[in-house]
Amino acid sequence: MDKKEIEYIANLSRIELTEAEKEVFIHQLSNILSYIEKLNTLDTENIKPLAHTMNASNVFREDKPESSISREDVFINATAKIDTFFKVPKVIE
Amino acid sequence: MEYEVVIGLETHAELSTVTKLFCGCSTQFGVEPNTQVCPVCLGMPGILPVMNRKAFEYALKLAVALSCEINRFTNFDRKSYYYPDLPKNYQISQNYYNLGVNGYMNIEVNGNVKKIRIHNVHLEEEAGKLIHPEEIGADYSLVDFNRAGVPLLEIVSHPDMRNVDEVESYMQTLRKILLYTEVSDCKMQEGSLRFEASISLREKGSDKLGNRVEIKNLNSMKSVIKAIEYETVRQGRLLDKGATIARETRLWDEVAERSEHMRSKEDAQDYRYFPEPDLLPVLIDEKWLHAIKDTIPELPLDRKQRFMEIFKLSDYDAGILIEEKALADFFEACVKILDRPKALSNWIINDLLREVKDRKLDIYNLPIKPQQLAALVEIIEKGTISSTIAKEVFSEMIQAGKAPQAIIEEKKLAQISDENLIELVINKVIANNPNVIEDYKKGKKNALAFLVGQAMKETKGKANPKVLNELLQKKVNT
Numbered sequence: 001m002d003k004k005e006i007e008y009i010a011n012l013s014r015i016e017l018t019e020a021e022k023e024v025f026i027h028q029l030s031n032i033l034s035y036i037e038k039l040n041t042l043d044t045e046n047i048k049p050l051a052h053t054m055n056a057s058n059v060f061r062e063d064k065p066e067s068s069i070s071r072e073d074v075f076i077n078a079t080a081k082i083d084t085f086f087k088v089p090k091v092i093e
Numbered sequence: 094m095e096y097e098v099v100i101g102l103e104t105h106a107e108l109s110t111v112t113k114l115f116c117g118c119s120t121q122f123g124v125e126p127n128t129q130v131c132p133v134c135l136g137m138p139g140i141l142p143v144m145n146r147k148a149f150e151y152a153l154k155l156a157v158a159l160s161c162e163i164n165r166f167t168n169f170d171r172k173s174y175y176y177p178d179l180p181k182n183y184q185i186s187q188n189y190y191n192l193g194v195n196g197y198m199n200i201e202v203n204g205n206v207k208k209i210r211i212h213n214v215h216l217e218e219e220a221g222k223l224i225h226p227e228e229i230g231a232d233y234s235l236v237d238f239n240r241a242g243v244p245l246l247e248i249v250s251h252p253d254m255r256n257v258d259e260v261e262s263y264m265q266t267l268r269k270i271l272l273y274t275e276v277s278d279c280k281m282q283e284g285s286l287r288f289e290a291s292i293s294l295r296e297k298g299s300d301k302l303g304n305r306v307e308i309k310n311l312n313s314m315k316s317v318i319k320a321i322e323y324e325t326v327r328q329g330r331l332l333d334k335g336a337t338i339a340r341e342t343r344l345w346d347e348v349a350e351r352s353e354h355m356r357s358k359e360d361a362q363d364y365r366y367f368p369e370p371d372l373l374p375v376l377i378d379e380k381w382l383h384a385i386k387d388t389i390p391e392l393p394l395d396r397k398q399r400f401m402e403i404f405k406l407s408d409y410d411a412g413i414l415i416e417e418k419a420l421a422d423f424f425e426a427c428v429k430i431l432d433r434p435k436a437l438s439n440w441i442i443n444d445l446l447r448e449v450k451d452r453k454l455d456i457y458n459l460p461i462k463p464q465q466l467a468a469l470v471e472i473i474e475k476g477t478i479s480s481t482i483a484k485e486v487f488s489e490m491i492q493a494g495k496a497p498q499a500i501i502e503e504k505k506l507a508q509i510s511d512e513n514l515i516e517l518v519i520n521k522v523i524a525n526n527p528n529v530i531e532d533y534k535k536g537k538k539n540a541l542a543f544l545v546g547q548a549m550k551e552t553k554g555k556a557n558p559k560v561l562n563e564l565l566q567k568k569v570n571t
Contacts, residue, residue, distance in 0.1 A: 057376045
């Protein structure tokens with residue numbers, strides 16, 4: 001994990017990091033990654049990839065409408081709104 | 094240099110379910126913003142999406158209709174990207190085990206059938222709708238999440254198209270299949286059906302693919318065609334100058350009718366797909382697959398060919414009849430009652446469709462029943478009414494929704510074939526036009542036509558023309 005990678009990840013996550021923070025995270029993430037790397041020492045030659053940890057499948061709901069939430073609750077966590085819209089920083093398409 | 098254009102299409106179709114893909118919120122279009130939302134489609138913490146069975150089966154149905162190989166094990170993946178129309182910061186989609194792969198669709202161009210391969214068909218959730226305020230200098234956008242979570246089907250073709258005619262046919266055929274299978278309403282003006290094109294050019298005769306450019310923001314089929322034509326010229330000019338085509342995504346500007354750079358391959362997004370832990374995999378067994386197959390109707394192109402073979406209809410007529418499933422169903426219901434395919438097809442194409450257009454009728458809810466049209470054609474063939482009167486009766490059938498027999502009786506429109514009655518009329522006409530008889534006897538043969546016209550006028554067009562002609566001939570020649 002180097003500075004370039006940390007900056008790439010920060011950019012993907014839309015967060016800004018100070019130079020000091022970058023140093024901290026390079027160190028922390030490197031530790032986490034090398035810990036996870038241990039999994040690669042296992043022999044998985046004949047093991048099929050797992051899509052889910054639960055041994056279950058085919059769980060559905062029927063196409064029946066349920067009531068949506070109240071207008072107040074919709075915007076309860078919103079930092080900004082206009083009329084019945086969420087307001088967000090300008091996105092350039 | 095001469096180039097060959099290589100085109101692939103990516104299609105998104107919103108599925109016709111009543112509720113969203115992972116929650117019970119309504120999918121109704123055009124309601125007040127952010128009124129059809131809940132913690133699941135707003136991406137609040139702690140939520141658990143549960144798959145809509147109907148949406149999954151619709152997706153499966155279309156994958157089968159496009160002759161895809163069905164992955165018996167399929168699951169869903171998180172596609173991560175941060176954009177304000179996506180409240181969870183990831184879209185639940187499919188990446189590793191798409192529902193259907195390696196399919197194909199036959200299209201028809203100038204009478205020739207061409208097979209377009211389908212790379213994959215998969216199911217995902219729709220994003221919210223972004224609104225950009227029109228005020229100049231506005232530093233914000235608005236979001237409506239009513240659309241977020243609506244089931245969306247993505248159909249990815251191989252780059253098998255070589256010109257805009259093929260693209261047009263592909264779009265029309267796919268739209269018809271979506272409508273025939275009833276999985277999407279395909280309302281482009283509501284965004285239910287959308288296309289993205291990828292275009293590259295290569296030297297004619299070469300089998301190497303050039304760098305492709307993706308075009309987004311195509312709001313109508315017309316835009317797709319215009320954008321491809323524009324892009325073909327743009328890339329051709331660059332190649333002529335010896336330049337290389339940059340792999341990029343371009344946005345189509347509908348007003349200016351040109352495409353603009355959006356992003357290049359270098360800043361392509363890193364979606365970091367991984368299996369969605371909140372959803373369980375779906376296993377598809379033979380029994381389920383068979384049940385789905387049974388719900389797929391005969392597809393438009395097959396139906397057209399059958400109409401041409403069995404009913405001996407022309408390519409043109411069959412093409413019009415299969416354009417809408419309801420119309421093809423109507424035609425077949427008529428033919429089942431009365432085995433006169435050509436006459437019935439003519440009435441539907443010439444008269445019914447004209448009424449549909451003039452009166453803005455809904456083909457899926459016609460005021461006339463197949464029995465009624467069949468009865469009308471039968472009445473004409475029996476000679477009860479003339480074809481001119483039949484047009485009048487037909488119009489009345491549409492207007493009043495009545496059976497033809499009732500209208501003919503009510504308005505006393507039945508053809509007069511009674512020789513005695515017709516003879517009376519002829520006598521009257523001859524008595525009134527002695528000069529014309531003179532002319533005829535002097536050799537002016539077309540004077541007879543005048544007398545026929547007069548007799549028709551007397552009977553308000555109801556005299557059986559055959560009987561009338563015969564009797565008149567007899568009369569003037571004796």
